[in-house]
Amino acid sequence: MSTAAEAAAQLIYPANVQANTSLTTVKFLSSCFAGAAAGILGLENWLGFALFLASTLFTTFCIHTINCRGTPAKFIQGGITELVNPGQDNVFTFVLVWTLFYGIVHVYD
Template sequence: MSTTAEATAQLIYPPNVIANSSLMNVKFISACFAGAAAGILGLENWSGFVLFLLSTLLTSACIYFINCRGKPSKYIHGGLPELINPGQDNAFTFVLVWTLFYGL
């Protein structure tokens, strides 16, 4: 009999972990480009965050249809909510790049 820790460890498949980390990198780069676009366009206040929201949704839609083939729960632990979630790191990255490009 295996313990629950061993059973959980068996569910982790290294190629899937690598693929999921590359998907998070795509979302990170999308946040960087959205921040740069918001800064270059001179967006302020809510309009910049709307751009971030739209870029997050567009990136999630591309991942949903291209990589996950319409079944995110099969590829991403947490399914669709985890796919759409921008993540705290990406939001901070967006704000950092936004203020950088806005200041330039």
């Protein structure tokens, strides 16, 4: 007989854990590219954050339709709310890359 802990451990499938880790990588790269685009375009204030919001929603839509096949609760523990959540690290990454590219491109404006 198996205990409850062993039964819960059997539910964790390494391939699924690796796939979910790649989803966070996709969201991270999306915030990096959005930050670079906002910096190169010279967006300031709320326009830059609007681009980040649009990028997050577009990435969520792509993951929802392509990877999760329309049922994110089946693949991700938090479901759609976990997909839409940008994450604190991704917001900070966006701001860092945004200011970096803004400073590089628009240094003498």
